Amino acid sequence: MxxxxxxxxxxxxxxxxxxxxxxxxxxxxxxxxxxxxxxxxxxxxxxxxxxxxxxxxxxxxxxxxxxxxxxxxxxxxxxxxxxxxxxxxxxxxxxxxxxxxxxxxxxxxxxxxxxxxxxxxxxxxxxxxxxxxxxxxxxxxxxxxxxxxxxxxxxxxMDALPAEPDIAAKPLSVLSCRLHKPLYRIDAIVRAWAEVEADARFAGWSLTVAASGSETDALLKLARSLQLQRIHFTGFVAPDVLAGLYRDARVFVSVPESDATSISLLEAMGHGCLPLLSNLPANLEWVLDGVNGAIVEDVARLGAALKTQLLRASDDAQLAEAVALNRRLVQEKGxxxxxxxxxxxxxxxxx
The missing domain is CATH 3.40.50.2000 (Glycogen Phosphorylase B;)
Structure with missing residues (x-):
């Protein structure tokens, strides 16, 4: 053919x-x-x-x-x-x-x-x-x-299902890796992270913001203005580096205004991240709120939703249960x- x-x-x-x-x-x-x-x-x-x-x-x-x-x-x-x-x-x-x-x-x-x-x-x-x-x-x-x-x-x-993640070895890390464009609302993630840093319960957690785009400079300026200490901007990274970021993350956050089934979501699920997603129909086909991830109804309340998921992801047993389901979903159709x-x-x- x-x-x-x-x-x-x-x-x-x-x-x-x-x-x-x-x-x-x-x-x-x-x-x-x-x-x-x-x-x-x-x-x-x-x-x-x-x-x-x-x-x-x-x-x-x-x-x-x-x-x-x-x-x-x-x-x-x-x-x-x-x-x-x-x-x-x-x-x-x-x-x-x-x-x-x-x-x-x-x-x-x-x-x-x-x-x-x-x-x-x-x-x-x-x-x-x-x-x-x-x-x-x-x-x-x-x-x-x-x-x-x-x-x-x-x-x-996604290319292939990664090796079984070592949940206990995962650091207390959150990953955002969508493009820095208005559609993906990375600024909302940065503002939500300010609420996390202000809460002493999450002193050991860090946020990695990968990728780049038209809003990168504005996002860096926003992080400085909020005096954030535990946020790391990587810029665009090669696929093997991104795979390492997924492996090291306990929570994956992605809150675009509109989206289909994103490869980044499948990769995050396959690598053992707990997804926190915006309330979009395509996301609801993969994640059931409170079961294998979370859906935030209002991005203005993303900070509270993020803190709830950090508490859940801090528990190795709870995270492992969600990860097992997510990897099975990716295996079957992703x-x-x-x-x-x-x-x-x-x-x-x-x-």
Whole structure:
């Protein structure tokens, strides 16, 4: 099977390419940036760089010409935004089946911007031979936006289930590793941490804030203004370093305003962290409040919720019970190898 993958220059696109490559004869890529060397598969074919902005009116014709030249058996498009808009126009009139995978903001946030964006997303969804999403909630939103020919609920999965964590050896550490963008509300985590540092019960706890983004400088300034002593900003870290941060954390906190099933959540669950999450439908598909993690109803009260989870995570027995359940969930439906095989099966069924 010859696969043409079309997606933005994101680590998610690149991880998917590396994961699906063993299941196809050759995989070609159309993206908005270069493919890092570490994601080059042995059967990688052409790699083309294009502009996916709505102003790039020649992109569709470039993709169409590439399809005519390569004659792929299957086209897989990632994100129902302008990426799919260009791909849909390129595929118009062709018989090549194509799968459209939604990522989250493309169907949860973009259609709310204005009527034009909503029509574009709906048209992209309706034109695809099949659509996939990584949560039941996103699948329902897609069906509300447009009539679909087929829908599959399937996530990309984490690379592999880590070794069984040594709960007793875990330090008293909290981890935040989402991007420093307004969507992820890292500032709310920093302010909540100020409440933790002010409480003598948690004198031994520390917070690690990994990743980076447009708000990094503002977050550093906020931490200084709050005179926080036990917060550490790492910046962007390599995957092996991030894995170590997960292993060392007892609590993982992530409170975005909107989200699908995030790989970071699966990684945190797999490595033995107790998740503290915002009240989003996709999160509720993985975490039951008070059982294998916690859901904070109001981010304004994140400080109190965080302190409650620190008390729970301080108890090795309670943490071990939640970790066992979380690792079982990841094993059953959150591993890349098994989920890539399921994507390949979707390809075969469409063909």
């Amino acid at each position: 010859k696969l043409l993958l079309i997606g933005s220059a994101s680590v998610h696109t690149f991880r998917y390419l590396a994961g699906i490559a063993p299941h196809v004869e050759v995989v070609h890529l159309v993206s908005s940036g270069p493919l890092p060397e570490r994601y080059h598969a042995a059967n990688l074919g052409r790699v083309e760089q294009v502009d996916f902005s709505l102003r790039a009116l020649r992109t569709a014709s470039r993709i169409a010409a590439l399809i005519d030249e390569l004659q792929p058996d299957m086209v897989h498009v990632h994100q129902a935004n302008s990426v799919a808009w260009h791909a849909r126009r390129a595929l118009a009139g062709k018989t090549t089946p194509w799968l459209l995978t939604t990522w989250g903001s493309d169907v949860l946030l973009l259609p709310q911007q204005n009527a034009l964006m909503k029509r574009m997303v709906a048209a992209n969804l309706a034109a695809a031979s099949a659509v996939s999403s990584d949560s039941l909630h996103m699948a329902a939103v897609c069906r509300q936006l447009a009539p679909l020919q087929r829908m599959d609920v399937l996530n990309f999965g 591993l890349q190898q098994a989920n890539m095989a399921r994507f390949a099966q979707i390809y075969r069924e469409l063909l």
